Amino acid sequence: xxxxxxxxxxxxxxxxxxFFLESERAASGQILSCGTILLTNxxxxxxxxMCDLWQHTLTESVPSGAIPQQIDFAxxxxxxxxxxxxxxxxxxxxxxxxxxxxxxxEIARLIxxxxxxxxxxxxxxxxxKVLRWRDLLPGALEVAMGLETIHPEILPRLQKNFELAHxxxxxxxxxxxxxxxxxxxxxxxxxxxxxxxxxWAVKSAEFAFSRGASVVSLIPTRGGNxxxxxLQALEEFAPPTLTTLERAQEQALNLRGGRVxxxxxxLQQFSRCPICFEQRRQRLSAINLSQALVPAIDCAACxxx
Numbered sequence: 001x002x003x004x005x006x007x008x009x010x011x012x013x014x015x016x017x018x019f020f021l022e023s024e025r026a027a028s029g030q031i032l033s034c035g036t037i038l039l040t041n042x043x044x045x046x047x048x049x050m051c052d053l054w055q056h057t058l059t060e061s062v063p064s065g066a067i068p069q070q071i072d073f074a075x076x077x078x079x080x081x082x083x084x085x086x087x088x089x090x091x092x093x094x095x096x097x098x099x100x101x102x103x104x105x106e107i108a109r110l111i112x113x114x115x116x117x118x119x120x121x122x123x124x125x126x127x128x129k130v131l132r133w134r135d136l137l138p139g140a141l142e143v144a145m146g147l148e149t150i151h152p153e154i155l156p157r158l159q160k161n162f163e164l165a166h167x168x169x170x171x172x173x174x175x176x177x178x179x180x181x182x183x184x185x186x187x188x189x190x191x192x193x194x195x196x197x198x199x200w201a202v203k204s205a206e207f208a209f210s211r212g213a214s215v216v217s218l219i220p221t222r223g224g225n226x227x228x229x230x231l232q233a234l235e236e237f238a239p240p241t242l243t244t245l246e247r248a249q250e251q252a253l254n255l256r257g258g259r260v261x262x263x264x265x266x267l268q269q270f271s272r273c274p275i276c277f278e279q280r281r282q283r284l285s286a287i288n289l290s291q292a293l294v295p296a297i298d299c300a301a302c303x304x305x
Contacts, residue, residue, distance in 0.1 A: 001047060003226030010057055011040045013062040013189050017090070019074035021082060025259060025289050027214055028178075032115070035082035037074045039067060041098040044091030046122060048146075049158045050189060052225035053090035061097045068106040068248035075110065085114040088144075094129045095121035109122035118129065120144040133246060142180035145170060145214070150204045154191050168211050175212040182215040183208035187248050188240035189221050190231050196242050197221075201248040202255070209257025216252060219263045220245050220270050223255060242270045242280060249284065250293055261288045273302035 011017060017038040024034045028110025043057040047110050071087070087107075099107075099135045107250055116139050121130075132161050133175050136143045155164070171181045174236060185204045205216040220240045223229050232235035249262040271277040276299035283297060 003108060003230050005226055010058065011056060013040055013058060013066045014069045014073075016040055016070040016074050017056045019078060021078055023289060024261070025291055026084070026116070027068055027259070031289055032084045033080065033082040034084040034086060035074070035078045036086040036088065037071060039087060039089040041067065041089050041091070042095075044122075045095065045097070046091075046159070046161050048148075048160055049227050050148075050186070050225065051223055052222070054225070057090050058261065062100070064100050064102050065106075067099055067103050067109060068124065071107060071110050081113060083114065084116045084118070084124075085111045087111075088120050092121040092125045094121045094125045094127075094133070096129075101132070104133055104136055108133070112138050114139050116142060116144040116180075120146075122146070123166045123250035126170045126173055130174070132178060134177065140180065142182055142215075143174055144184060144215075145206055147204055147208050147271070148186045149185040149189050149200050150207045151189075151192070151200050153187060154200075157191060158189060164207070171211040171213065180215070181208075181211075181213040182217060183213040184217050185252075187218050187220045187245050188238075189227060189237070190237040194238075194241065194244055198244050198251070201215055201244075202251045204258065205248075205252040205260065206255050209255060215261065216258065217261045217263055218245065218248050218252065220267075221305045222266070222269070239270055241272065242267070242277070243279045245270060246280065246284065246296065249287060251288045253287070253291065253293060258289055264288075272298060275299060275301045 017040050019037045022034050025032050026032050042061045043054045089098055092097050114242055117137055121143055148158055148166060174181050185199045185201055208216050228237050245262055249260055252260040264284055267281050268277060276297050279297045
């Protein structure tokens with residue numbers, strides 16, 4: 001925490017951090033419109049080494065009614081109305097200090113049109129609140145959990161405050177309750193070489209699928225929170241190359257365990273070639289939607305670095 005840059009201006013607790021429309025492939029193969037709402041709420045109680053999401057959070061819990069107001073604000077501006085809703089809150093939806101449980105009914109009412117709702121949570125926070133939330137929703141529920149990596153030495157160093165057994169139990173609980181599981185997997189977290197970053201991303205995806213995840217989202221590890229910059233100065237961390245993300249997506253898809261999405265948010269920072277970058281970004285996005293591999297982009301300028 002001492003390595004963090006200054007906290008930005010305090011956000012408005014009655015306005016979402018951001019909201020946007022995208023498309024996502026469903027388990028059925030349909031391409032659904034997806035509305036993602038990034039909620040403003042209290043900072044996550046865990047201090048994961050690589051996480052910079054705290055920059056857009058509050059130091060205190062939001063008052064009751066604030067989260068529904070945020071969602072209502074976003075929905076009024078998302079046109080057309082999406083078929084799927086992601087409520088991401090830079091932490092855990094089931095952390096009562098972040099999302100007041102008293103607001104669950106009103107939140108559920110506001111998003112009752114959605115065929116599927118996706119929220120995120122730490123594996124150790126799953127329990128009765130999840131079932132209460134599920135039972136309020138007319139549509140299906142999916143819970144996304146940050147697995148990050150199954151590397152036995154590096155996972156503890158990320159300060160995630162869970163063991164693989166916690167993830168396994170959480171995924172089993174969700175599946176038993178007919179709740180879908182999504183896993184976030186880091187591509188090349190700290191303390192890995194480029195080769196190891198690819199190897200362990202694929203191993204982690206395989207673990208997630210074996211534990212019941214139907215979706216794996218591959219997240220290239222980004223700096224921005226201070227600690228990773230310190231590790232980068234010590235040559236303990238470097239962001240992955242775009243090639244490593246591409247290969248992780250290809251190899252994870254070849255596992256045939258479920259859908260694999262490569263995160264393309266602010267992707268250009270991982271590219272070393274401005275000539276082929278846009279084509280490669282479009283290729284990743286196309287694979288995300290089709291879940292079918294297409295030939296890699298052949299670039300004479302960079303030879304696919």
